[in-house]
Amino acid sequence: MKNIILIAPPGAGKGTQAKMLCDKYDMVHISVGDLLRKEVSENGPYAQQLEEKMSQGLLVDDELILKIMNQRLNEEDCEKGFILDGFPRNINQAILLDEMSKQIDYVIYLDVSKETLKNRIVGRVICPKCGSSFNTLIEESRPKKDNVCDTCGSQLEKRKDDSLETFEKRYDTYIKETEPILDYYKGKNNLYSISSTDKEEVFDTIKSILGV
């Protein structure tokens, strides 16, 4: 399988698409946000520093992200092909990723309007165990039983940074820091853009881009 970068504003469905791809194909989903949240929940050495930035919707320092990503991308399972969800998130990280000499085959951009994102973020609930995502404000995405994961039966949780206020900050951070990397990848000719909001349609388009 190939190596993929998913770029999208918060709430556009990067995590959902990455999970769908990994469920169907033998690939590794690397969610930087999940790795950081794990560090916080386990109260690791960087927990306080991370929580401060994440709760404000700001990016964590590149140095720390690079350390985490260098380690993760050199683990053996990445040889199967990986999907990067949440990295790179600024031009400097894109340059640092190039310096890691990992081949990147596809950069896929999910283009979703701010209004749609807002609803998705504010209603989003996540399963801490299997990573499935649901939405209490969107009829077709509600869990079958209130607050219970359809997939594994665990109690669903709300992410701390999924409030309206933090969404606005995360969205601003995305526009200022992350969106400019689209131009960086445009110059490399491996950027694909998808503007549907239907998750199955997005998934089908990704599959056709990958030729699988």
Ligand code: AMP
């Ligand atoms: P996510 O789950 O991808 O929405 O990420 C949640 C939060 O983790 C972001 O709002 C940032 O504070 C932090 N974060 C995730 N990925 C990165 C990254 N590549 N660089 C810096 N901070 C990040």
